[in-house]
Amino acid sequence: MNPVHVQQIECLLTLADELHFGRTAERLGCSQSRVSQLVAALERRMGVRLVDRTSRRVALTRFGGQFVDEVRPAYETLTSVIAGAHERARRGALRRLRVGFHGSVYEEVTEAFRRLRAEHGVGIALSEIPLGSPFSAVLAGELDAAMVELPASEPELTVGFRFPPQDRLLAVASWHPLARAEAVHVEALAGLDVLHPRGDAPDYWRAARVPRTTPAGAPIRSTMGISTVQEGLALVAAGEHVQLVCRPLADRAARGDVRCLPVEGWGEGHSSQLGLVWRADRAVPALRALAALLDEEFAGAPRSPAPPGVPAAPRASG
Amino acid sequence: MNPVHVQQIECLLTLADELHFGRTAERLGCSQSRVSQLVAALERRMGVRLVDRTSRRVALTRFGGQFVDEVRPAYETLTSVIAGAHERARRGALRRLRVGFHGSVYEEVTEAFRRLRAEHGVGIALSEIPLGSPFSAVLAGELDAAMVELPASEPELTVGFRFPPQDRLLAVASWHPLARAEAVHVEALAGLDVLHPRGDAPDYWRAARVPRTTPAGAPIRSTMGISTVQEGLALVAAGEHVQLVCRPLADRAARGDVRCLPVEGWGEGHSSQLGLVWRADRAVPALRALAALLDEEFAGAPRSPAPPGVPAAPRASG
DNA sequence: ACTGATCGATGAGCTAGGCTGATCGATGAT
DNA sequence: ATCATCGATCAGCCTAGCTCATCGATCAGT
DSSP: OOOOOHHHHHHHHHHHHOHHHHHHHHHTSSOHHHHHHHHHHHHHHTTTTTTEESSEEEEEEHHHHHHHHHHHHHHHHHHHHHHHHHHHHHOOOOOOEEEEESOOHHHHHHHHHHHHHHHHHOOOEEEEEEETTTTTTHHHOOOEEEEEESSOTTTTTTEEEEEOBOOOEEEEEESSSSGGSSSGGGGGGGGBBBOEEEEEOHHHHHHHSOOOOTOOOBBOOOOOOSSSHHHHHHHHHSSOOOOEEEEHHHHTTTOOEEEEEEEOOOOOOSSSSSEEEEEGGOOOOOHHHHHHHHHHHTTTTTTOOOOSSSOOOOOOOO | OOOOHHHHHHHHHHHHHOHHHHHHHHTTTTOOHHHHHHHHHHHEEEEEEEEOOSSSOOOOOOHHHHHHHHHHHHHHHHHHHHHHHHHHHHHHHHEEEEEEESSSOOHHHHHHHHHHHHOOOEEEEEEOOTTTOOTHHTTSSSSSSSEESSSSOOOEEEEEEEEEOBOEEEEETTGGGGGGGEEEGGGGGGBBEEEEEEESSOOHHHHHOSSBTTTSOOOOOOOEESHHHHHHHHHHHTTTOBBBEEEEEEEHHHTTTEEEEEEOOOOOOBOOEEEEEEGGGGHHHHHHHHHHHHHHHHHOOOOOOOOTTOOOOOOOOO
16 A cells, blocks of 8 residues: 655645645645645545545545544654754754762752753753762763762763762761760761762772771771662661761651761861763763753852863872 | 655664664565665754664664654554544544433443444544534534434434433422422423423424423423523522423432422323434444444343334324 | 675666646636 | 636656665674
């Protein structure tokens, strides 16, 4: 059976609007006879008369009207999908950016996602990244970008945006002696067993997560690795371990058997900072657009002064 | 800009399945070189590489994969719409049957509608018909069929199916003296003012709805016409009028200020019966299918023995 | 490393069919 | 009765859809 040509559909839909072969031909940029032929071909193909036409009057048949009602949305969906893809191709953009995240997704970020979709036609496929493997998915090309804790000094990676630094808190079990205090001093970490992320993260990154020593030089124990935040909190609640978390995470993952305390006495700069990271060799325009949007959304908020787009300097690691 | 051809889309989708130009060509019934050309043309049209291909490996590009993901459902929608319409055209059926109804729609009827859609691919556009104009919408061609009260002895109309006869009840205001009784005798109608449907129904039909006289010959008053059931019930509740209704309607439209009583003493055959009515000159197969389905759904229920498909004999009218 | 097999790209060449312009016949207005 | 409008149809041109044959690249096996 002859395939139905898009042209025939387009012609029928236009004719349904105009109810006039001449004007239809004009709108379609072809001759009137072509319109006649296209409609006739479609009718032959469908085996029904779709348009009742005399030299004085053009009207859809009952069947033709229902056919138009059905086909028009389907046809428009198809053409708009193609047009959208074409537009994206023209801009070198992608349908969906695959973005991974650590911890929590700030509201400013979801807003940036919304605007990215609205203003650039690029959607987001969001996925959580295992705690201890911040870079591997991006490096492997499975993700286009990741919002992960800095530092990120991999040579292949670019830090496109730096989120405002956040205080780091210490999560301890509610019944733990430390939990009674308002805050805890860094040096107290020396006596504790701090949880560290388990994964294939580089060494300098692990060290920045859980310092090897306190500022005074006392070694910090870390005998247990975790893969997810929930895992960590459960272990903290059990009481044998403590965990360093950033403030948004502490707010979100609140549970009764865990308390989060400010940590005093870090040297300066010992805050937790997330960054939007991507592979330098795969920087698509949409990524830069996302970084720009994040920049706008976080404007005014306290934020690292490092300009976006340059590789991050490795954080001092102990 | 060149239009995108369905063929190109179809080719890409097939290629996305097969990941092999030769097999794709085979499935499409064309040469391998054609597949190569079609894909190349689509890529030229879209301005992006959609398929990564060496002589040993065929894979969709990132963009190509997303494009396929988007286009495939849109394309399949369009083709299935066309195929469905074609199938319907082949059977001479229509997308939706426009059916009107009076009173209420029995569950068996909705079941028949469901099956009509499932088994014959024909949907239903349902609309309520003004109480007193059972035939005009069908006669005017605005509806394909109507489920209305019989008799229907218009020469242009066919009664395709007769619903089981239903008792007729008398609706009276709850505080009306008659409401205290368990039932009311026909002859009592002589003293009441019975509501009649207002519309362009033929005379024999109006007479069948509200008899002019009781069996004994006493004239029945009917000074007020109504257009909808709600209108009628409101007037009944007000107390000046009473209304004859069929049982399903009485059950459904129950309200506290109206009571429905059985009426005793009709001659036989004085029940209310609905019929599926259509214009004899516009009997489409789907209508006969619907009648057959109704026949099945009501099988076993008490029902008029008149075979479907023959014009209804006019009911004796007083 | 050589050989052969497999696979996609490319170019030449054929022709179906997409498209136009001219014309005809039907219809309705004046 | 005349004229204007409109859709169908036909003849004919030429684009572009399609195939066949061939080439170059890649990989397995020896």
